[in-house]
Amino acid sequence: MGKLKIAYVIEPRFSGGTSAAVAAELPIAAEFADVVVHARTSKMFGDHKHIAPILRKVIDDLNMPVIWDAPRIAADFVILHNPSFLKFQTSLDAEIFARELILVTHENFLRPGGEEGFDVSNCLDQIDQSTLALRKTLAPISQYNRETVTNWLSDFRDTHHWRVLETDWFNIFAADLNEPCDQPEDRRGRHSRPGFEKFPPLADLDLCFPKHAKSNVILGANAMVDDGISRPHWTLLPFDAISVESFFEKIDFFVYFTAPTWRESFGRVIVEALAAGKVVLTDPKTGKTFGKAVIPCQPAQVDEIISDFVSSPQKYRAQVVASQATLERYSAQSFRVQLASILTAEKGVQT
Numbered sequence: 001m002g003k004l005k006i007a008y009v010i011e012p013r014f015s016g017g018t019s020a021a022v023a024a025e026l027p028i029a030a031e032f033a034d035v036v037v038h039a040r041t042s043k044m045f046g047d048h049k050h051i052a053p054i055l056r057k058v059i060d061d062l063n064m065p066v067i068w069d070a071p072r073i074a075a076d077f078v079i080l081h082n083p084s085f086l087k088f089q090t091s092l093d094a095e096i097f098a099r100e101l102i103l104v105t106h107e108n109f110l111r112p113g114g115e116e117g118f119d120v121s122n123c124l125d126q127i128d129q130s131t132l133a134l135r136k137t138l139a140p141i142s143q144y145n146r147e148t149v150t151n152w153l154s155d156f157r158d159t160h161h162w163r164v165l166e167t168d169w170f171n172i173f174a175a176d177l178n179e180p181c182d183q184p185e186d187r188r189g190r191h192s193r194p195g196f197e198k199f200p201p202l203a204d205l206d207l208c209f210p211k212h213a214k215s216n217v218i219l220g221a222n223a224m225v226d227d228g229i230s231r232p233h234w235t236l237l238p239f240d241a242i243s244v245e246s247f248f249e250k251i252d253f254f255v256y257f258t259a260p261t262w263r264e265s266f267g268r269v270i271v272e273a274l275a276a277g278k279v280v281l282t283d284p285k286t287g288k289t290f291g292k293a294v295i296p297c298q299p300a301q302v303d304e305i306i307s308d309f310v311s312s313p314q315k316y317r318a319q320v321v322a323s324q325a326t327l328e329r330y331s332a333q334s335f336r337v338q339l340a341s342i343l344t345a346e347k348g349v350q351t
Helices: 017-032 053-062 120-129 143-156 202-208 222-226 244-249 268-275 284-293 299-311 313-330 332-344
Strands: 004-010 033-039 066-068 072-081 095-105 131-140 163-165 187-191 215-219 235-237 253-256 279-282
Touching: 004 017, 017 033, 017 053, 017 072, 017 332, 033 072, 095 120, 120 131, 120 143, 131 143, 143 163, 143 284, 187 244, 202 299, 215 244, 244 268, 253 268, 253 299, 268 279, 268 284, 268 313, 279 284, 279 299, 279 313, 284 313, 299 313, 313 332
Parallel strands: 004 033, 004 072, 033 066, 072 095, 095 131, 131 163, 187 215, 187 253, 215 235, 253 279
Antiparallel strands: none
């Protein structure tokens, strides 16, 4: 029997987590199979053909074939990342043939409150109608993302034949771990893309980043700067104004809440903060993915929690050390083991 064949199907112009996730996976997938990247243009990004730099580098390093907009895609396993790129069109314009089709669901299918995060039926139907496969599998990337996928299947489909992978198709995170500081101070911060959905209401920001904190650094505050929102005790920095490493040097506590109508599907910024040796405070739903690695709370509880850690440096260190131990689950080796199981066994899914 020859070597397995894997086709990665991706809209390669995603600038954030999707391209980074695929870039981290490709070298591992290449250990098990002959891999071809099938790049798709979509109405989300237009006709200009471009590959995100982080993805382009890995593809070049691996000397991996890239095929744009092929009318026919055939492989033992077809792995399609982030089907939401199809939400502005009605046809995939390709035929897919595979033993198993795996859709990695980077975007939450449902928003808080139960509304669809995007036109999920349209996107999945385009893929479903274009695919002949023994199995069609949805692969959530976190516990919360899984919850939105399974709830969508229950609420929006009377019958369905999509299977759900039993284990999360997590984002690989590979970075050096920084030691926690010995004497934490009340230095707070958050960073994210500047999109409105990434930020909680102003009243919650005031609770999270008060006057009495030693410092409050908000990276990615473009919208607040543009709108003239100002607090003398806040340092507001546009996205990419400083490096993420420089940002983490300025804080001891990463305080992360989002708009009530939106929630992270994974939360890469949280993993970055844990690796940087910081205590992370976030809402319980977002924190569900990371378990005891983060402190689940509401904005009104942030002050008391931070005060407790500042007065107990040993407790701060213990929290960071325990949190960083959980990052092994997002390692390349953990993904390697999971992918090997998927590729070599008729298991790993639930109906």
